[in-house]
Amino acid sequence: MQELLKVESLCKDNILNNIGFTVYEGEMIAIMGPSGSGKSTLLYCVSGMDKTDGGKVFLGGTELTSLSEEEKSELRLNRMGFIFQQMNVLADLNVIDNIMFTSVYAKGKKNEKKIREKATGLLNEFGISDIADHMTNEVSGGQLQRACILRSLMMDPEILFADEPTGALNQRAAATVIDAFLKINRSGVTILMVTHDSKVALKCDRVLYILDGELRGELNLGKYTPEKEEERQQTINTWLNSFGW
Amino acid sequence: MYLKMIKNNIKKNKLVTVATVIFMTVSAAFMGLTVLLSGNLLDSIDNLMSEAKTCDFLQMHSGELDMEELEAFADSRDDVEDMLVADFLNIENSSITLNGISLSDSTQDNGLCVQNESFDHLLGTDNEILHPSEGTVYVPVCYKSEYDLSEGQIMQIGNVTLTIEGFLRDSQMNSMMASSKRFLVSPEDYEKLENIGSQEYLIEFLIKDGCDINGFATAYADAGLPCNGPTITAPLIRTMNALSDGMMILIIFLVSIVVLLISLICIRYIVLTGMEKDRKEAGMLKALGLRGKDIRKVFIAKYIFLSLSGGIIGAVIAYIISKPLGIQMRELYGASGDNSGTFLASMLGIFVTESIILLSINKHLKKHDRLSAVEVISDRRKNTARKKDSLIWITGIMVASVFLCLVPVNISTTIGSERFVSYMGVGQSNIRMDVRQCDDIEGVSDRLIGKISSDPDVDMYCLMQTGSFRATLNDGSNVNLLTEIGNHEIFPLNYAQGKCPERDGEIALSRLNSEELGCTLGDTIILNRDGSEEEFTVCGIYSDITNGGKTAKIYGDPALDNDIPVMWSIIYVSLKDPAQTDPFISSYQSYCEEYGNSVKITDIKGYMDGLYGQTINNIKNAAALSFAAAGLIIFIVVVLFVRLMIWQEKSDISLKKALGISTRYIRNGYVRRTSIYIISGVILGIILGIFLGQEIAGMMLGALGAAGFKFIIDPAAAFILVPGFAVIVAVLAVRSGSREVRTIKLRM
Incomplete structure (x- = not known):
C-alpha cells in the first residue's frame, strides 16, 4: 500500500506532543481517546485547518505544514473532504444546492449541470434522493449528515476527515452514516475519523489511541466484514480496557 | 445559487431585510434628492440667465x-x-x-x-x-x-x-x-x-x-458716472436667485449626510448581528477550502442585491419628492435645460452612497477572514452578547435623529426671528425709514428726525446716511466705498468679527467688501472725504445683504457731517410699544405723502417676511422632510433593536413566562429599560443640535451671506416639540417591537 498521509513528530501547544503515524491509501482509520485528549486537534492539524508548533505533515508527498493559508485552502478544496459533528450547512440553500455549493465554487457555474447530475447520482446512491429539494431544517439529523458526506465527495477527495460524524445522531441514524462511510471507503477513498464510539471504530481498519496528546497505541483490525463484527467488538473492547477506557 | 440563497435569506429575515433596505433607500433618496434639486436649480438659473442674457454689471440710478x-x-x-x-x-x-x-x-x-x-x-x-x-x-x-x-x-x-x-x-x-x-x-x-x-x-x-467684473466696477466708479443706487454684479444675482431654494437644498444635504451616517451605524449593527448568526456557515466554508474573499462574496451578495433594490427605490422616491419640492424653483426659474446631466449626477450620487454602504459592509465582513475554522467548528469561542450594544445604539440613533429634527427647526426659527435682521446688515429696530431718490435727502431726513424726536411713542431712533467715498487701501489701490455714517451702537448689528465703529478713525466692512478688498481687522483704509484724506482702521466685519452686499460703516453724526455727499438716508426707529407699529407707520406715511416715493417706511418684521418668506417656507419643507425621516429612522431602528434584544433574551423570557410573569409586565420592562437610553439620546441630541448644529448651519448660512451666525432658539420647538416627538415615536416603537414577547413560548 502506498503512503497517503504521513505525520512526523507533530506538536501543538500543550495539546499534542510528538505524534507520528502514517495513513495508507484506501485505509479507514479511527482516532479514539477520552475527551480533551487532543484527538480533534490532531485531526484539524493534520488536515491543515489548525496551525502546528512543530513536526511535519505530508499529503501524497506535499508538505502541508510548509504551505500558506491560501495553498492549504486550495488543498482542502481539491484533495480533502470534511465531515463535522455539527452538520454545518448553508441554511439558505436546500440539500442539493448545499451538496453542490463547493463544486460550483471550484469548477464554475458553467459546469453546474454536470455537477447537479453528479449530486443527484450520489443522492440516489445513498438513498436520500427524496430530500434533495428540502431545506436543511426540514430533514433528519442522519439525512443531513449523509448530505454533508455527499458534499465532501463531490470533489473526489483523496482523503476524508470526519470529526465525531455520529456524535450528534441517534443509533439508527449513526448506523446509516457509518454504512455510508464504509461504502465510500470500499470505493477507494481513504478516511480518517475521530470517534468516541467503539461501534463506529470497529468498522475501521485501524484504530489509534490518544491520551494527553500522545499516541499511546494502535490496533490493527483489518478490513471490516459483518460476519466478524462480534469478534472485532471484543478485540476493541479489550484493547480499550487496557487504556482504562 | 446566490439568488436562491438571497431569496431564502430574505424570506427568513424579513424584518432585518426590510430595515436594511429602508436604510439603503432613505440614504439613496436623500442623496439623490440633494443632487437632483441642486442640479435642477443651477441648471434652471443658468438656463434662465442665458436665455434672458442677464447683464454682468448693473448700476441703479435715479435723477x-x-x-x-x-x-x-x-x-x-x-x-x-x-x-x-x-x-x-x-x-x-x-x-x-x-x-x-x-x-x-x-x-x-x-x-x-x-x-x-x-x-x-x-x-x-x-x-x-x-x-x-x-x-x-x-x-x-x-x-x-x-x-x-x-x-x-x-x-x-x-x-x-x-x-x-x-x-x-x-x-x-x-x-x-x-x-x-x-x-x-x-x-x-x-x-x-x-x-x-x-x-x-x-x-x-x-x-x-x-x-474682470470687479475691475470694471472700479473703473465705472472712478469715471464718475451715475451711481446713486446700489451696484449689483452677475455673481450676486446668481447667489440671490439660488438663495431661497439653495437653503432648502443645503438642509436636505445636511439631512442626507446624517441619514447616511445613521444608516452606516445601523447597517453595521445588522451586519455584525448577522455575522454572529452566520459564523458557523462562514467557518464551515473556510474548512471546506473557500478563501476569505470568496466567503465574503457569499455573504455580500445579499447586501449587493438589497443595495441595488434600495438604490432603485431611493432614486424613484427622490424623483417623486423632487417634483413638489421643485415647484417654486420651476415657477421662478423655469425648467432646467437638458437635465440628463443632473439625472446622471443624481444616479452617481446614489451610486456613491450605496458604494459607501457596501464598502462599510465589506469591511465588517472581512472579520470572517480572521475567523478560524477550527474555532467555529469546535465551538471554542463563546457567543458575545450584544444586549448592551443594542441599548447604546438606541442612544446613538436618538442623538442623530434629534439632531436631524432640531437643526432645520433651529435654522427656520432663527431666520424667522426678528433678531435675524442684525445678521444681514439691518439694524434691529421696529421700523426703518428709507429716504432715497429725491433732490433734498438731507432736508427730508432732518424734517423726519425733527418729528420723530418729539414723538412720545418713540423709544429710540437713529439716522444713518450713506455716501460713496473714494478709498485707498494698504496696497495703494483705490476703490469706491458705499459708506454709512451714524451712531451704530444704537441699533447694533451682529458682527462676524470685531465690533461696530464707536469712534472716529474706525471703519467696519461688510463681509463681501472685506473679502474683495482683502482687508481684515486692524488693516487701515484711507477715505477721501471732501478732498481731505482720513485714515481708518478696520474694527469690524459684518454680513450684509443690502445694497449689493458691499458696504462700510463709520462713526459720525450725520447732522454735523454736512460735507457728506448723501446718496440715501435710513432712519431706524424703535417704539415704546412695538404693538403700535402699524398705526405709527400709517401716521408717518400720511406725513410723508408729499415726498411720494422718496420715503419708504417699513415694518422690519414685514421686511423680513418679504425677504425670507420663500426661504423660510422652503426650510419648513426641508424641516418637515427631516422630521419624517427622523421619525421613520427612530421607529425602525428601535423596533429592530428591541426585537433583537428579545431574540437574545428568548430563554430568559420563556422562563419568566413559565414562572407566571405576565407578558404585559415583560413588555413594560423593555419600555423601562430603554427609557433612560432614549432620554439620554434626546438630551445629547438637543445639546449637539444646538452647538454642533449651530457650527454646521453657520457654515451653510455663511456661504449664503450671514456670517457669525448664532442660533435664535424657539424654546417650545427645541425643548418641547422636537424631544416630545422623538420620545413619543421611540416609546411607540418600543411598544411595537416588544409585541415579539407574545410569540415566545413557555419553556417546557
Whole structure:
C-alpha cells in the first residue's frame, strides 16, 4: 500500500506532543481517546485547518505544514473532504444546492449541470434522493449528515476527515452514516475519523489511541466484514480496557 | 445559487431585510434628492440667465443721466460687449392693486418697464421673450402664488387698468431677496403711466467672457458716472436667485449626510448581528477550502442585491419628492435645460452612497477572514452578547435623529426671528425709514428726525446716511466705498468679527467688501472725504445683504457731517410699544405723502417676511422632510433593536413566562429599560443640535451671506416639540417591537 498521509513528530501547544503515524491509501482509520485528549486537534492539524508548533505533515508527498493559508485552502478544496459533528450547512440553500455549493465554487457555474447530475447520482446512491429539494431544517439529523458526506465527495477527495460524524445522531441514524462511510471507503477513498464510539471504530481498519496528546497505541483490525463484527467488538473492547477506557 | 440563497435569506429575515433596505433607500433618496434639486436649480438659473442674457454689471440710478457720457465710457473699454440703460418707473405701492389686492403692504419696490431689445430680457413661462400688447401687463411670477393670480385678472395702477396677460421671469429680480420687482408693459402704456411714478434707470453692461467684473466696477466708479443706487454684479444675482431654494437644498444635504451616517451605524449593527448568526456557515466554508474573499462574496451578495433594490427605490422616491419640492424653483426659474446631466449626477450620487454602504459592509465582513475554522467548528469561542450594544445604539440613533429634527427647526426659527435682521446688515429696530431718490435727502431726513424726536411713542431712533467715498487701501489701490455714517451702537448689528465703529478713525466692512478688498481687522483704509484724506482702521466685519452686499460703516453724526455727499438716508426707529407699529407707520406715511416715493417706511418684521418668506417656507419643507425621516429612522431602528434584544433574551423570557410573569409586565420592562437610553439620546441630541448644529448651519448660512451666525432658539420647538416627538415615536416603537414577547413560548 502506498503512503497517503504521513505525520512526523507533530506538536501543538500543550495539546499534542510528538505524534507520528502514517495513513495508507484506501485505509479507514479511527482516532479514539477520552475527551480533551487532543484527538480533534490532531485531526484539524493534520488536515491543515489548525496551525502546528512543530513536526511535519505530508499529503501524497506535499508538505502541508510548509504551505500558506491560501495553498492549504486550495488543498482542502481539491484533495480533502470534511465531515463535522455539527452538520454545518448553508441554511439558505436546500440539500442539493448545499451538496453542490463547493463544486460550483471550484469548477464554475458553467459546469453546474454536470455537477447537479453528479449530486443527484450520489443522492440516489445513498438513498436520500427524496430530500434533495428540502431545506436543511426540514430533514433528519442522519439525512443531513449523509448530505454533508455527499458534499465532501463531490470533489473526489483523496482523503476524508470526519470529526465525531455520529456524535450528534441517534443509533439508527449513526448506523446509516457509518454504512455510508464504509461504502465510500470500499470505493477507494481513504478516511480518517475521530470517534468516541467503539461501534463506529470497529468498522475501521485501524484504530489509534490518544491520551494527553500522545499516541499511546494502535490496533490493527483489518478490513471490516459483518460476519466478524462480534469478534472485532471484543478485540476493541479489550484493547480499550487496557487504556482504562 | 446566490439568488436562491438571497431569496431564502430574505424570506427568513424579513424584518432585518426590510430595515436594511429602508436604510439603503432613505440614504439613496436623500442623496439623490440633494443632487437632483441642486442640479435642477443651477441648471434652471443658468438656463434662465442665458436665455434672458442677464447683464454682468448693473448700476441703479435715479435723477439726471447723461447717455452720451455713458456711451463714451462703454466705447472706451475693450471689456464691454454691450450696454443699455433700461427705464424703471417706480410706482408707489399703495397705487397698485393686483386682482383687487393692494400692494401697499409690499416691501418691494414695484415698477414698470418695457422689454429690452439687446439683453436683460424679461421672459415668459416658457422662457420666451415677452412683448405685451397695449392694455396688458406681465406680472412677476413670484407674485402669482403670493396674490393667487391668474391670467385675465386685472392690475390697477392709479386710474389705469391693465389686464394680466401672463407672468414673467426676471433673471435679475426673480428672487424675493431682490428688493425691486419689474412689471412688463407695452411702450404705449409705459408712456401713459410715466407721470404716475418716478423714473429710475438700470444702467447695465455685458462684459466680455473672461474679463474682470470687479475691475470694471472700479473703473465705472472712478469715471464718475451715475451711481446713486446700489451696484449689483452677475455673481450676486446668481447667489440671490439660488438663495431661497439653495437653503432648502443645503438642509436636505445636511439631512442626507446624517441619514447616511445613521444608516452606516445601523447597517453595521445588522451586519455584525448577522455575522454572529452566520459564523458557523462562514467557518464551515473556510474548512471546506473557500478563501476569505470568496466567503465574503457569499455573504455580500445579499447586501449587493438589497443595495441595488434600495438604490432603485431611493432614486424613484427622490424623483417623486423632487417634483413638489421643485415647484417654486420651476415657477421662478423655469425648467432646467437638458437635465440628463443632473439625472446622471443624481444616479452617481446614489451610486456613491450605496458604494459607501457596501464598502462599510465589506469591511465588517472581512472579520470572517480572521475567523478560524477550527474555532467555529469546535465551538471554542463563546457567543458575545450584544444586549448592551443594542441599548447604546438606541442612544446613538436618538442623538442623530434629534439632531436631524432640531437643526432645520433651529435654522427656520432663527431666520424667522426678528433678531435675524442684525445678521444681514439691518439694524434691529421696529421700523426703518428709507429716504432715497429725491433732490433734498438731507432736508427730508432732518424734517423726519425733527418729528420723530418729539414723538412720545418713540423709544429710540437713529439716522444713518450713506455716501460713496473714494478709498485707498494698504496696497495703494483705490476703490469706491458705499459708506454709512451714524451712531451704530444704537441699533447694533451682529458682527462676524470685531465690533461696530464707536469712534472716529474706525471703519467696519461688510463681509463681501472685506473679502474683495482683502482687508481684515486692524488693516487701515484711507477715505477721501471732501478732498481731505482720513485714515481708518478696520474694527469690524459684518454680513450684509443690502445694497449689493458691499458696504462700510463709520462713526459720525450725520447732522454735523454736512460735507457728506448723501446718496440715501435710513432712519431706524424703535417704539415704546412695538404693538403700535402699524398705526405709527400709517401716521408717518400720511406725513410723508408729499415726498411720494422718496420715503419708504417699513415694518422690519414685514421686511423680513418679504425677504425670507420663500426661504423660510422652503426650510419648513426641508424641516418637515427631516422630521419624517427622523421619525421613520427612530421607529425602525428601535423596533429592530428591541426585537433583537428579545431574540437574545428568548430563554430568559420563556422562563419568566413559565414562572407566571405576565407578558404585559415583560413588555413594560423593555419600555423601562430603554427609557433612560432614549432620554439620554434626546438630551445629547438637543445639546449637539444646538452647538454642533449651530457650527454646521453657520457654515451653510455663511456661504449664503450671514456670517457669525448664532442660533435664535424657539424654546417650545427645541425643548418641547422636537424631544416630545422623538420620545413619543421611540416609546411607540418600543411598544411595537416588544409585541415579539407574545410569540415566545413557555419553556417546557
